[in-house]
Amino acid sequence: MTDDAHVQHTWQLAHPDGDEITIDLWTDGYTVRVDGGPDDGDQREGGRADVDHLLTKYQAAGYRLVRDYPVNEAEAHDDVPEGDDPEPHGRPEHCPECGDPVAYDPRYSDDFREGAAWLCTGCKWGQWLTA
Numbered sequence: 001m002t003d004d005a006h007v008q009h010t011w012q013l014a015h016p017d018g019d020e021i022t023i024d025l026w027t028d029g030y031t032v033r034v035d036g037g038p039d040d041g042d043q044r045e046g047g048r049a050d051v052d053h054l055l056t057k058y059q060a061a062g063y064r065l066v067r068d069y070p071v072n073e074a075e076a077h078d079d080v081p082e083g084d085d086p087e088p089h090g091r092p093e094h095c096p097e098c099g100d101p102v103a104y105d106p107r108y109s110d111d112f113r114e115g116a117a118w119l120c121t122g123c124k125w126g127q128w129l130t131a
């Protein structure tokens with residue numbers, strides 16, 4: 001058995017004469033590895049586009065797609081931050097000047113500086129955040 005922890009998705013093809021091809025797409029999302037067939041041992045870096053290209057090519061050569069199945073989750077899933085709200089803790093519930101809601105702006109700028117700030121939606125009161 002080979003260690004397939006780096007494999008995201010596998011496609012298996014078979015030819016009527018018994019020849020078999022396995023295409024692995026790695027979890028990095030771009031490495032494609034071919035086992036068997038005319039390109040045995042080939043390693044490419046075109047991701048799904050390469051897989052589609054190879055599948056089309058092999059099917060035109062008489063191979064039949066037997067099955068394809070996910071092996072591991074793509075690594076890209078690990079890059080998604082937990083929750084989609086990047087706002088830091090500590091937001092004032094209301095503006096201390098007028099009581100209106102306060103919004104978070106990660107790229108607020110005035111004449112003097114630029115950065116994250118709490119901003120009042122009413123009177124435009126603002127408070128800079130220091131990282």
Ligand SMILES: [Zn+2]
Pocket residue numbers: 095096097098099100120121122123124125
């Ligand atoms: Zn205000």
